[in-house]
Structures are given as structure tokens and as C-alpha cells.
Amino acid sequence: MATRGFAGLTLRAVAAELGATTGLLTHYFPTKNALVAYALDLLEQRTISRPRRHTGEGLAALRDALLDILPLTPEAIDSNRIWVSSWDAALSDPALSTDYARKYAQSRNGLSERVAAAQKLGELPPGDPAHIAAGAQFFVLGLVVQALFDPAAFPPQRQVELLDDYLATLTARTDPTTITRDDPGGGL
Amino acid sequence: MATRGFAGLTLRAVAAELGATTGLLTHYFPTKNALVAYALDLLEQRTISRPRRHTGEGLAALRDALLDILPLTPEAIDSNRIWVSSWDAALSDPALSTDYARKYAQSRNGLSERVAAAQKLGELPPGDPAHIAAGAQFFVLGLVVQALFDPAAFPPQRQVELLDDYLATLTARTDPTTITRDDPGGGL
DNA sequence: ACATTGCCATAACGCTTGTTATGTGAATGG
DNA sequence: CCATTCACATAACAAGCGTTATGGCAATGT
Numbered sequence: 228m229a230t231r232g233f234a235g236l237t238l239r240a241v242a243a244e245l246g247a248t249t250g251l252l253t254h255y256f257p258t259k260n261a262l263v264a265y266a267l268d269l270l271e272q273r274t275i276s277r278p279r280r281h282t283g284e285g286l287a288a289l290r291d292a293l294l295d296i297l298p299l300t301p302e303a304i305d306s307n308r309i310w311v312s313s314w315d316a317a318l319s320d321p322a323l324s325t326d327y328a329r330k331y332a333q334s335r336n337g338l339s340e341r342v343a344a345a346q347k348l349g350e351l352p353p354g355d356p357a358h359i360a361a362g363a364q365f366f367v368l369g370l371v372v373q374a375l376f377d378p379a380a381f382p383p384q385r386q387v388e389l390l391d392d393y394l395a396t397l398t399a400r401t402d403p404t405t406i407t408r409d410d411p412g413g414g415l
Numbered sequence: 416m417a418t419r420g421f422a423g424l425t426l427r428a429v430a431a432e433l434g435a436t437t438g439l440l441t442h443y444f445p446t447k448n449a450l451v452a453y454a455l456d457l458l459e460q461r462t463i464s465r466p467r468r469h470t471g472e473g474l475a476a477l478r479d480a481l482l483d484i485l486p487l488t489p490e491a492i493d494s495n496r497i498w499v500s501s502w503d504a505a506l507s508d509p510a511l512s513t514d515y516a517r518k519y520a521q522s523r524n525g526l527s528e529r530v531a532a533a534q535k536l537g538e539l540p541p542g543d544p545a546h547i548a549a550g551a552q553f554f555v556l557g558l559v560v561q562a563l564f565d566p567a568a569f570p571p572q573r574q575v576e577l578l579d580d581y582l583a584t585l586t587a588r589t590d591p592t593t594i595t596r597d598d599p600g601g602g603l
Numbered sequence: 604a605c606a607t608t609g610c611c612a613t614a615a616c617g618c619t620t621g622t623t624a625t626g627t628g629a630a631t632g633g
Numbered sequence: 634c635c636a637t638t639c640a641c642a643t644a645a646c647a648a649g650c651g652t653t654a655t656g657g658c659a660a661t662g663t
Contacts, residue, residue, distance in 0.1 A: 231507060232503050232504060232506060232507030233422065233503050234421065234422060234503055234504060234507065235507065237619080237620070237621085238620080238621065238622090239619090239620085239621095247641080247642085248641075248642055248643075249621085249622085249642090249643095250640085250641050250642050250643070251640080251641055251642080253621085253622070253623080253641095254639095254640065254641060255640095257622095258621080258622080259620095259621060259622090308506055311502055311503070311506065312502070312503040312506060312507075314499055314500070314502065314503070314560070315420050315421050315422060315499070315500040315501075315502070315503045316420060316422060317564070318420060318496055318499065318500060318563060318564070319419060319420030319422065319423065319500075324564055325565075327564050328564040328565035328568065331561060331564060331565070332565070332568070358577070358580060361561075361577060362554065362577065362580065362581055362584075364557060364561070365553070365554045365555075365556075365557030365558045365561065365577075366550065366553045366554045366557060367553075367557065368553075368556065368557030368560055368561070369552060369553030369554060369555065369556030369557040369558075369560075370553045370557075372502070372556055372557075372560075373519060373549075373552070373553065373556070375506060376505070376506070376512055376515050376516045376519060377513075377516035377519070377520070380516065380520070389546070389549060389550065389553070392546060392550065393550055396550075396584050396585060396587070397584060399584070399587040425649080425650070425651085426650080426651065426652090427649085427650085427651095435611080435612085436611075436612055436613075437612090437613095437651085437652085438610085438611045438612050438613075439610080439611055439612080441611095441651085441652070441653080442609095442610065442611060446651080446652080447650095447651060447652090
């Protein structure tokens with residue numbers, strides 16, 4: 228079911244997987260969209276309420292939260308696959324799109340708190356926590372996508388290694404003189 | 416066309432957008448998949464052969480390459496939207512999946528060369544160029560996705576700012592003693 | 604000027620889709 | 634113990650899909 232993609236997701240396929248028929252589905256869901264919405268909600272609830280890592284406070288807590296996102300286990304791979312596949316539909320529907328944007332912003336807020344805590348402990352250099360949290364989210368998001376496309380190149384160990392390298396660069400103090408920050412990004 | 420998503424992509428819709436009918440399409444493409452494949456190839460060729468930024472060597476060149484990926488213009492937004500939407504189909508089809516993985520690895524190689532050049536110039540600290548390139552790719556990839564979902568929160572200026580902040584952290588030397596690299600990532 | 608070929612619109616076909624209607628056996632309640 | 638309701642399978646439906654004929658018009662070659 229997680230393997231056939233959103234495009235090939237049909238009521239009859241779902242029913243067959245359940246060992247039932249379309250009658251069951253239409254009995255409980257008024258429409259297909261309702262079913263999909265419920266399924267995505269269920270996926271989200273499950274990922275929220277599943278056991279989370281908790282190895283420490285501050286930077287360790289931030290690392291835990293990021294590790295919880297990565298496709299390190301078969302179930303996490305499935306979840307992330309469904310999640311990425313849903314982006315097509317989400318980007319097509321403005322309502323869904325804003326909903327996704329809100330959820331991602333919430334996720335950034337959660338990370339931001341942990342960043343701030345790590346800063347308070349002196350484990351991270353000062354700087355806008357929201358900014359740093361956003362960067363961490365981007366990094367993990369990109370890693371998720373790449374790991375889904377090429378699991379052989381990004382086994383769990385490599386994913387953790389890459390994440391830790393990223394966190395290591397964060398712990399180092401930035402040198403504000405090296406980069407040209409005033410360039411507006413033109414110059415093509 | 417870029418706005419209706421892969422799911423709602425139909426031969427008749429494409430034909431209508433072209434001011435033609437399905438007859439034209441079937442005359443030039445044996446099947447719908449061939450058309451989609453051609454369209455994606457065309458998109459790739461266009462993004463490859465479009466004018467690229469070139470503001471300097473070393474770190475600036477790396478920055479240029481990353482800026483070229485970001486959805487900073489309406490056309491780049493459309494390209495990225497189509498691209499992200501195609502992930503659903505790509506993840507469902509193993510052949511497409513490996514093809515995508517290969518392309519992303521190629522992209523990382525290109526970035527890796529620029530990282531190495533920047534290191535030679537002393538603009539980036541030593542370390543595996545492929546590793547650093549991968550991190551940069553992840554960051555940009557995640558930023559792309561977020562910018563697509565929430566363009567208001569990530570206008571071009573903010574995207575450039577976030578990227579530059581990321582590059583700034585790269586330029587700083589990492590402190591290998593702060594992070595626990597031996598933790599295999601467990602502890603749930 | 605005529606035959607021929609290529610381009611593409613038109614129309615039809617078979618199939619699958621989401622949805623709706625109908626039936627049926629089991630559970631439930633008085 | 635019967636009536637009623639519920640849960641679901643079965644079947645049918647219109648709509649839309651990709652694909653496949655078919656036909657005509659224009660360009661081309663002789």
C-alpha cells in the first residue's frame with residue numbers, strides 16, 4: 228500500500244488489501260478524499276504518539292527530534308514515502324498546501340525550542356533559534372528525500388553520521404567576515 | 416499545467432492547453448508515459464542549459480550552483496513544483512527511482528567539485544568534499560520543498576539569506592569534541 | 604493536374620474510476 | 634421470537650481515462 232504510490236491508490240485496491248470490498252469503504256467514508264484525509268491524519272497521529280527518543284536535554288534533545296524524522300526503520304521509511312508522495316496532491320490543492328505549511332511551521336517551532344534550550348546550555352552558539360531550527364529542518368527534509376530514493380547509498384548509519392556532521396558544524400562558532408551576505412543573489 | 420499536479424495530468428488537458436486534441440499527442444507519442452518522460456527530460460535539459468550564475472570561483476561558485484536550484488523566480492517555482500510532484504511516480508517505479516538517485520548523485524558530484532575547489536582556496540575547512548556537498552544538497556532540497564509550500568514565509572530574499580547562513584556555518588571550523596559521534600542513534 | 608503521403612481532428616472503444624443503489628445475513632432489542 | 638437495524642457484499646452506473654481506428658485536408662512530389 229505504501230509501495231504503489233498515490234497515483235495508483237484506488238478504493239478497490241485499498242479494499243482488496245483489507246480483504247473487503249468497496250462497500251465497506253463507502254459505508255464509513257462519504258468520499259475518497261475523506262478516506263485519504265483520514266489516512267493521512269492517522270499517519271500523522273501515529274508518528275506523533277509513537278515512542279520518541281529522549282537521550283538528554285539541549286542539543287541531545289534536538290538531535291533526538293531530528294533522528295525521529297529520518298527513515299531509519301522500515302516503518303519510518305513507509306511513513307516518509309507516503310508523506311513525500313502526498314506532496315503532489317498537497318501542492319495542487321491550496322487548502323491542503325496551507326495546511327501542510329502550517330504543520331511544517333509548527334515542526335520548526337518545536338525544533339526552535341530545543342535550539343534555544345541548547346543555546347542556554349551553551350551547546351550552540353547564539354543566533355536566531357528559529358533560523359537555526361529552519362536550517363536543521365531543511366537538512367533533515369532533504370536527507371529524507373535522498374534516503375528514500377537511494378536507500379543503499381544512505382543506510383541508517385550514514386544518515387545518522389550525516390546528521391551528526393551537520394550538528395557538529397552548528398556547534399562551531401560562525402565567522403561573520405568570510406561570506407558575502409550583502410549580495411542579493413543575482414549575477415547570472 | 417504546472418498547477419494541476421501530476422494526479423490530474425490527462426492527455427486531454429495537455430491537448431487543451433496546447434489548443435489541440437489528443438490526436439496530436441498520440442501521433443507524436445506512442446503512450447502517455449512516453450510523453451511524461453519526454454516532458455521531464457525536456458524540463459531537465461532546460462534547467463541544465465539555461466543561463467547559470469557565475470559570480471566567482473571556489474565558495475562563490477558553490478553558492479551560485481545552490482542558488483540556481485532554489486525557486487527564486489516564477490519559472491524556477493514551476494520547475495521545482497513539477498519536479499517535486501514527480502517524486503510520487505518516481506518512488507513508485509523502481510526504474511525511475513534508480514534513475515532519480517543517479518541524477519541526484521551526479522548533482523552531488525558537481526557540488527563536490529566546487530567544495531573541493533573552495534577548500535583549495537582555503538574558503539572552506541578541510542573534510543570530505545562529498546560529505547559537505549551532500550549536506551549542502553540536503554539543505555537546499557529541504558528549503559525548496561518548504562518554499563514551495565509556503566512562498567510567503569520564504570520569499571527569494573529569505574531563501575538567499577538562509578542559504579548564506581548555512582554557508583557561513585560551513586566556513587567556520589568544526590569542533591570535533593562537542594558532539595557525540597559514537598552514539599548509533601538509538602535511545603528511544 | 605493528379606496521386607500520395609503526412610498531420611491531426613474526430614469519434615469510438617474498452618477499461619477503470621468513484622459513487623450510488625440494492626440486497627442479504629447477522630446482530631440487536633423489546 | 635419476531636421486527637428492526639446495522640454492516641457490508643454485490644451489482645450497476647455515469648464519467649473519465651488511455652488508446653485505437655477512421656476520415657479529411659493540406660502539403661508534396663511527379
